[in-house]
């Protein structure tokens with residue numbers, strides 16, 4: 001596989017990043033994952049816009065323009081013959097001379113840009129067919145979840161708690177309400193209405209979330225953006241999650257309670273179809 005590191009395309013075993021890189025020492029970095037269908041990028045503009053926002057919130061400079069970033073994405077997809085899968089990108093505050101909590105001067109310490117691809121079947125996934133089961137866990141993450149940082153230890157622990165419990169994922173709960181999944185946005189459906197937590201600093205502003213809600217509204221589906229409790233979720237008709245690499249994926253059980261008849265619901269299935277169709281047409 002060919003990867004990208006700071007201006008160079010290299011075989012993955014020749015790519016190098018300093019041990020003093022702040023991404024490694026402080027999780028001082030941001031990332032994006034853009035999915036690829038038919039060798040084309042899904043919603044690159046959305047991911048680029050969120051990346052610029054994440055960088056801005058952390059006073060970090062982009063090492064390349066967004067046009068250059070698009071070109072690198074396309075180069076990597078081509079070099080690795082990715083038909084279906086994703087492109088991962090990470091920008092960190094770079095490698096300062098020493099380990100220091102204080103941010104280094106950006107003029108002396110350029111940021112690090114790393115990118116790689118992953119080929120993976122996204123459309124024909126087992127999770128989409130059968131739906132996934134989730135457990136609820138406490139949301140103990142920091143308060144700026146709207147910034148897409150590489151600080152993913154708790155979400156990673158959440159996935160392990162789910163695995164231990166014999167299920168697929170975890171929904172995080174704070175002050176009695178569901179924030180989001182470990183790596184996706186969470187939704188419930190009640191009486192035909194789609195309910196998902198409103199945007200704020202408590203959740204990541206999912207690019208798939210924005211697209212799916214827009215498509216749902218355009219298809220005359222009712223959408224309500226507000227907090228919902230885990231009890232309300234367990235009593236819902238159906239539930240689902242969204243993310244760039246899983247699109248719309250039905251949730252069929254929460255904390256061992258089956259939703260509806262325990263199979264993917266009609267709203268989630270329809271939204272998945274619409275999302276894949278529309279995104280494919282608009283892919284770059």
Ligand code: PMP
Pocket residue numbers: 033180181182183184185203204205206207208209242243244245
């Ligand atoms: N919430 C969290 C915590 C995530 O990690 C992700 C995926 N990175 C999402 C939501 C979904 O965001 P997107 O649709 O942009 O992939």
